[in-house]
Structures are given as structure tokens and as C-alpha cells.
Amino acid sequence: MSRFYFVLAIMAVVFFLVELYAFQALKTVTKNKALKYIWIGVAILAYAQFIFMFLNSSRATGQTRYSQYSFGIVLLFLIPKAILLLTMFGEDIVRFFVKISRITSDAEIKTIPGRRKFVSQIALGIAALPFASFLYGMIKGKYNYKVLKYELAFDDLPEAFDGFTLTQITDIHSGSFNDKEKVQYAVDLVKEQQSDMILFTGDIVNNFASEMDDYLEMFAEMEAPYGKYSVLGNHDYGDYVKFKTKKDKKANFAAVKAIHPKIGFDLLLNESRYIEKDGQRLALIGVENWGKGFNQAGDLKKASEAIEKKDFKILMSHDPSHWEYQVKKDDFNYHLTLSGHTHGLQMGIEIPGFLKWSPASYVYKQWAGLYEEYGRYVNVNRGFGFHGFPGRVGIWPEITVIKLKKKSVLT
Known part of the structure; x- marks a missing residue:
């Protein structure tokens, strides 16, 4: 005290x-x-x-x-x-x-x-x-959604997936929303992208599963021909509130996980899926939250047990510090990692091609946008919702669309 x-x-x-x-x-x-x-x-x-x-x-x-x-x-x-x-x-x-x-x-x-x-x-x-x-x-800024599009080329991308599109959203934080009409607008933006696959990279709530009750039907509207997949974020575990009993916390965690199938997402808990197209496939891996210094439930080796090193791999991991400390140098070769978590601190200055700064840059080496090292990429989505500060200043809520290209086809 x-x-x-x-x-x-x-x-x-x-x-x-x-x-x-x-x-x-x-x-x-x-x-x-x-x-x-x-x-x-x-x-x-x-x-x-x-x-x-x-x-x-x-x-x-x-x-x-x-x-x-x-x-x-x-x-x-x-x-x-x-x-x-x-x-x-x-x-x-x-x-x-x-x-x-x-x-x-x-x-x-x-x-x-x-x-x-x-x-x-x-x-x-x-x-x-x-x-x-x-x-x-x-x-208004907290609902000033931006669709950011990237095209990434890889030598070993299976030819069937040349032109394959992914839409990534992250950090919904449904307990913070106060305008369903604005959220619906953002969901409609996701639907308009008509991507082949939709990927959600964690923090569906602030703390409680009940926060999502008013938005289940809305987020269930999203559709993608090759499926919708998701992982957990640090807030999904209920670690930031004090439950009356351990049983209550466990029940809330189970309810948070149950949200994902209700809105049509396949929740990956340290596991993988093969996405198949025209007789070829790529591997999608999803780990639980792994953050530097806290909540390291993510197990990359366990999540990758069912896939092969030669596979083209997309990894979903909520916290970008996981990529920095465990993923980017791993010789198992995770081609593309999708993260969120930082929100870009919801405040900063971004002038494309000239200036990109936020206090988040003092905490995370990869804090917003696309980064490449060792021929591997991580995209740190700035987040769909907001948390802590009920707004956004210069760092706008984001919907990311990534098109995969086979380098030989591209050139």
C-alpha cells in the first residue's frame, strides 16, 4: 500500500x-x-x-x-x-x-x-x-481505419500460391469499443478485400470473454475461401485482472478460446495446418503468446512438429519480440511472421518515406509495419482496436493485405 x-x-x-x-x-x-x-x-x-x-x-x-x-x-x-x-x-x-x-x-x-x-x-x-x-x-482517430497493402516475393513459394492474398487483423480489444457502427465499417473493409485467407493474431478481448458478446455476429460475417485462422494474445489469458478463484480464471480463458469457433476462426494453440491449393501446399503455424520477459506460453517447436523444413511457412505469433529473439534466425526458416501487440503505442508520427516514430520504438525493435532480416519477414500490424489510451494519434488502426508472389514469376 x-x-x-x-x-x-x-x-x-x-x-x-x-x-x-x-x-x-x-x-x-x-x-x-x-x-x-x-x-x-x-x-x-x-x-x-x-x-x-x-x-x-x-x-x-x-x-x-x-x-x-x-x-x-x-x-x-x-x-x-x-x-x-x-x-x-x-x-x-x-x-x-x-x-x-x-x-x-x-x-x-x-x-x-x-x-x-x-x-x-x-x-x-x-x-x-x-x-x-x-x-x-x-x-475519431481510433476508428480511422487504414488498409495497408504489401506484395512479397519468395523463390520457394509454391507456384499454386502465386498471387495468394492474406488479410491480417490483430488486437481487436472488443471491451474498448463504444461505437458498433464504426466497428461494422471496419469489418466491411475486411470483407471488401476478398482475400484468400483471413488471419487474426491475438487479443480478441481486454480481459473478459463477455466483452465480445455484442460483436459475435458482426465478426462472423468475414469469409475467406481458404479459411480463417487465429492465435491468442497476452490479454486473452485474463492475467491483467484478479479473479475470485483460479476456477473462475480458467473458465474465462475457456470462454475466450470458445469465441474463435463462434465467429468462424480456427484457433491454433501451438499447432499447424496445411493450406492446399491445386495439389500444392503451404504451412500455417500458430503459437500461443510469447513475449520477452512475460507469458511465454508459445512453443514454436511443438507448433511445428507436423510440418517439414522444406515447406513454405507462415507463422502467426502475437508479440513481435518472439520474432526478434526466437524466430528470425531459426534455421527451420519461417518465411513470413504475422504479429501485432504493440499498437504502435497508438501515438506517433508517420510520414511515408520520410519519418516514422513512436515511443513504442524504444521498447520494440519491430513495432509497426513490415521488416526483413535474413530473407525472412515480419509484419507488425498496428491493431484493429485500442487499449489503455482511448484513441489514436498518428498511428491509425490497421487492416493488412499481403499478396504472395513467386519471385521467378514476378521477374
Whole structure:
């Protein structure tokens, strides 16, 4: 409990320091008392509701929509004001050295009139950009679905599969949805791709199987001539909530697994399937969750027992750290791995061909998009749903379509 209150105290100090500097910037550019009172009042309400949520959260319920939006509201105000803090703190450092130089130098040093006000105006203008971005991300960005298409060529792809298409979705996190119409739109996008096979790479719920009840019929609408297959993600095990008994947790896990056949997906639990076409075949392997440092239920060797090294292989593994630490160098040669998990942290900057950044890049080497090493590929889908922060800023929800090509045919 002492650790709990220590964390709460640290948060309170951070909030206070950020607000102190942000308010100084406001005071510099306006003398309007009403605006100042509104600024203070909104800040108090934002932080008070977050602290209330923090004090009253329970591991029995896990993350709820209320807790997500509580966190989102704090980020909405905290991040822009943190930018103000950095800007104004930088100005304070400049002023400090100016004063020191006045003391140590005989030369007269003139300050720029109104510099503080000018810096404050610039800082407020800059801070308005992330505020608008986060507000958009919470209202619309989380449903701003993008269809990303790739074409990958392989020397040893069976000729029958030249032009074979896969649609990958991942991280549905159904417990976070609050707009069935938008979700239906995304499901319709998946259907429009008319891919040969649909693959789902884990995290169908946040914690509880019941989260999916309202979406079973919707996701069952997806069809593919060569089948729909899925694996589990870290959230599907119920490890992030405290169940009353181990029996309850086990029952929930069984119910989560039962969702997959209800919506027409063949759930692969450390096992494989052969996909056959015109007398040729490729191997599809699905492992349970394997993450660096946690929940390593995935067993690649067990999942690959029924296939041969010479087979062309597609691996479904929820966490891309599995590819980094176990898969990419494996001489059994897994040609293409499909992952998710990171969500690209649901916030970042992506300008195709120029800039690609997210805080997720400091945690995962492969965090969003297609990567290639040793002639093997991993695609890290940015996720279908959202979790934690109830929005997306610059990292949009994704439906991936991959076309397989035989290199000799391609050339």
C-alpha cells in the first residue's frame, strides 16, 4: 500500500509542476481573470477525476471504459502542458545565464523587450497542436481505419500460391469499443478485400470473454475461401485482472478460446495446418503468446512438429519480440511472421518515406509495419482496436493485405 501512495504522490508532484509552468505561460499572455479561473478549474477537474479513478480502480474489473477515458483526459491536457513546461523551462535557463553574465561581465547586456511574452505565445501555439491531435484521436482517430497493402516475393513459394492474398487483423480489444457502427465499417473493409485467407493474431478481448458478446455476429460475417485462422494474445489469458478463484480464471480463458469457433476462426494453440491449393501446399503455424520477459506460453517447436523444413511457412505469433529473439534466425526458416501487440503505442508520427516514430520504438525493435532480416519477414500490424489510451494519434488502426508472389514469376 505504501508503494501505491508513493506513486500517487509522484503523480501529484508531476501534475503540479506541469500546471505551474503552464499557468505562468498563460499569465504572461493574458490578464483575463475569467480565462485564468477556467484554466485552473478545468485542470483541477481533470486531475481530480483521474486521482479518484486511480484510488477506486480494482483488479477485479480491470481496465474499463471509464478508466480509459479518465487516462485519456489527463493525457489530453498533460501532454500539451508538458510541452509548455519544456519551452518555458528552456526560457528560464536562458534568463538564468543572462543574469549570470550580467554579474560577471562589465559589458551592458540588453534583454529583448517582451521576450517572455513572445516565448509564451509561441509555446501556447505549439501546445495547441498536440491538444487538437489528441482530441481528434479520442473522438475519431481510433476508428480511422487504414488498409495497408504489401506484395512479397519468395523463390520457394509454391507456384499454386502465386498471387495468394492474406488479410491480417490483430488486437481487436472488443471491451474498448463504444461505437458498433464504426466497428461494422471496419469489418466491411475486411470483407471488401476478398482475400484468400483471413488471419487474426491475438487479443480478441481486454480481459473478459463477455466483452465480445455484442460483436459475435458482426465478426462472423468475414469469409475467406481458404479459411480463417487465429492465435491468442497476452490479454486473452485474463492475467491483467484478479479473479475470485483460479476456477473462475480458467473458465474465462475457456470462454475466450470458445469465441474463435463462434465467429468462424480456427484457433491454433501451438499447432499447424496445411493450406492446399491445386495439389500444392503451404504451412500455417500458430503459437500461443510469447513475449520477452512475460507469458511465454508459445512453443514454436511443438507448433511445428507436423510440418517439414522444406515447406513454405507462415507463422502467426502475437508479440513481435518472439520474432526478434526466437524466430528470425531459426534455421527451420519461417518465411513470413504475422504479429501485432504493440499498437504502435497508438501515438506517433508517420510520414511515408520520410519519418516514422513512436515511443513504442524504444521498447520494440519491430513495432509497426513490415521488416526483413535474413530473407525472412515480419509484419507488425498496428491493431484493429485500442487499449489503455482511448484513441489514436498518428498511428491509425490497421487492416493488412499481403499478396504472395513467386519471385521467378514476378521477374
